[in-house]
Amino acid sequence: MARPTPKDLETKAILEDAAAKLSAGKPIAKADAPAVADAIYLVLSPKGMPLIGRLQTLRTEDAGTTNVAIRMPIVLREHLKAQAAAAHETLSDDAADALRQFIDGTFLPEKPRRAARSAPGTAAATSGNLNVTPPADLAKQAAELGRARSDELGWTPRLPSIITAYLVGKYGRPDGSGTA
Structure with a gap:
């Protein structure tokens, strides 16, 4: 920007x-x-x-925040925004909660599933970024912890996967399911 x-x-x-x-x-x-x-x-x-x-x-x-751009289907992004607004919450505050809980060990996202590959040129039209601004210190700690636990978990929890899993767990998916 x-x-x-x-x-x-x-x-x-x-x-x-x-x-x-x-x-x-x-x-x-x-x-x-x-x-x-x-x-x-x-x-x-x-x-x-x-x-x-x-x-x-x-x-x-x-404010000491950092932008985390999370690529996701537009329909999911709009659903999360609407659900957070209806609950009088902000997705950036939720992102901070996700990172705090990941750091203190009370939240561990499941390994994200790989999305099916789409035909060339179709993914861009149906995907977009959800931008959240959690505190920079939390983002740094969570990123370091994710890397440190990668051998133990067999995958590396990255900021977008941590935050997405938390948001989907809290607000569900547009189809009504609550799984990441």
Whole structure:
């Protein structure tokens, strides 16, 4: 993902300053009003979503999180997102729970089954990434533990397989089954 531009950072600063003033019950200075209005219009325009996406890179870096991209069928990804939203949960928080439980030994995913090979060109249309942002320290510990236990288990539990198994166990599959 692209890093924020200087204009993105300026827009963020203008909006944060305006929000802080308004939250404190203070008015926005008349001289600042055009810049605040421009920043609001920018965020609400078609350019707003890419700007927010670029600013999200700061949030994840500052928060000490890491992005884990998990390739899966789109239908499963959308099911997991819908189930988490209905439960008022976030998949990133669930991912952190999965890694914590893997590290403390209360959760061990089964070895993932290999998906059947699809005809050339068809998998890309039916698969997508689920991106979650667990804490970087948990991700590092879980990855190290997965590698350390690979001989014992006969396979290497990797972050995507740990998180996917946990999410499927918690929210089930779109067909109603709960197995990974």
